Each structure stands twice: as C-alpha cells, then as structure tokens.
Amino acid sequence: xxxxxxxxxxxxxxxxxxxxxxxxxxxxxxxxxxxxxxxxxxxxxxxxxxxxxxxxxxxxxxxxxxxxxxxxxxxxxxxxxxxxxxxxxxxxxxxxxxxxxxxxxxxxxxxxxxxxxxxxxxxxxxxxxxxxxxxxxxxxxxxxxxxxxxxxxxxxxxxxxxxxxxxxxxxxxxxxxxxxxxxxxxxxxxxxxxxxxxxxxxxxxxxxxxxxxxxxxxxx
Numbered sequence: 518x519x520x521x522x523x524x525x526x527x528x529x530x531x532x533x534x535x536x537x538x539x540x541x542x543x544x545x546x547x548x549x550x551x552x553x554x555x556x557x558x559x560x561x562x563x564x565x566x567x568x569x570x571x572x573x574x575x576x577x578x579x580x581x582x583x584x585x586x587x588x589x590x591x592x593x594x595x596x597x598x599x600x601x602x603x604x605x606x607x608x609x610x611x612x613x614x615x616x617x618x619x620x621x622x623x624x625x626x627x628x629x630x631x632x633x634x635x636x637x638x639x640x641x642x643x644x645x646x647x648x649x650x651x652x653x654x655x656x657x658x659x660x661x662x663x664x665x666x667x668x669x670x671x672x673x674x675x676x677x678x679x680x681x682x683x684x685x686x687x688x689x690x691x692x693x694x695x696x697x698x699x700x701x702x703x704x705x706x707x708x709x710x711x712x713x714x715x716x717x718x719x720x721x722x723x724x725x726x727x728x729x730x731x732x733x734x735x736x737x
Contacts, residue, residue, distance in 0.1 A: 554660065555702045556583045556667065557695070559685040561590070569660055576653050576661030583703065584667055606647055607728045609639045639721075646722025649715050656715075657706035664719075667703060671726035678736040692720055 552567040653661040683690040697708040709716040
C-alpha cells in the first residue's frame, strides 16, 4: 500500500533520497514537488521530485524504474539483455566491389579513395549519432535521461517500420517525429528541428544499428 506524503519544500540534500524512495514505491511525490516522466509507449510512467538533480545516476535510476515497470508488463521480452551483450557500432555496407566501375560521364570511375571516403564519412556520421544518443547533456535532458537507457544500442526503435500511425501523436509519424516525442517526454528536453545536426545524426545512428532489417512501413 503506497503512503501519500506531502512535502512543501524538498531540501537539496534530500532530493536524491526522495527520488530513491519514490522509485522504490515507498512514497508518492505530490503537488508542486512532483514531475511525471513517461516512457515512449505513452503508458509507462513514474512520478519523481521536480527538483531531482540532472545527474547521470539519477537519470539512470529514472530510466531503470521505467524499464522495470515496462518489463513487468512484457515478461516475454528479452531484447534489453540481448542488446546489452552487443557493444559495437554496426559497420556500413562494403562498397569495395564497386572500385573501377563507372559513375557516368560526370563522375568518372569509382576509386579506392572514393570507397574509403564514403565509408569513413558515413560511419563518422553514425558515430556522432551514437554520442548524442548516449548523452543526456547532448539531448538537453533536464533529468539526465538519455536514449540508450531505454534503448541500448538503439534496440526496439524499429526505424524500418516508419512511416506509421503513432497513437501518442495521433497521426502518421516519421522516425524523427518519434525521436522528438521521446526527447520531450522520457528525456524531458526540447524538440529538435528536422534539419538539426543532432536530429540527423540520431536518425543515422538508429538506422545504422538496424542494418539488415527489411523495410516494412506501417508495421505495428
């Protein structure tokens, strides 16, 4: 049985303790002291102290509480464990077989240097997305939550299924629309413009990590 407690002021030194108690289910934040954080399914949620310090540790605690709740509702899902066992950035396609082939009269023949540039620039772009994906600071989180805390290595993001109708948005969404929804809600940051370098890099990383998955737009 949860006991409701009202705190008019939460001293700075007790915020971490209050967060731990709330996430453990020992008490419920109420009134001006509370802030609701939602998972990207728009159903799973936790209430935390509004004055929670935006540290990586607190962000991880919030994310862990959300994911623990989600996993209790989805006991057959093991994607988190599977993805945590993988710690690599997926390599882009190997274009070595194209060396010597023509690109038309404008560009001439493809060289080894061309292929190397394509590979290096592409993986650098995805790596930048990985950096943003794993950083609450880069995402502008006010509670230190980053994307990887709920989606390690971009697991369960399913970019290959977009565009599709998203109930959270009430319309058909592109991947970037859902990224922004997650930035605004679980991450508690500000939405990114479609052409923001961080948004472009995030999309690149998420697509890269799902390499090999067949396109199936609209799939739920």
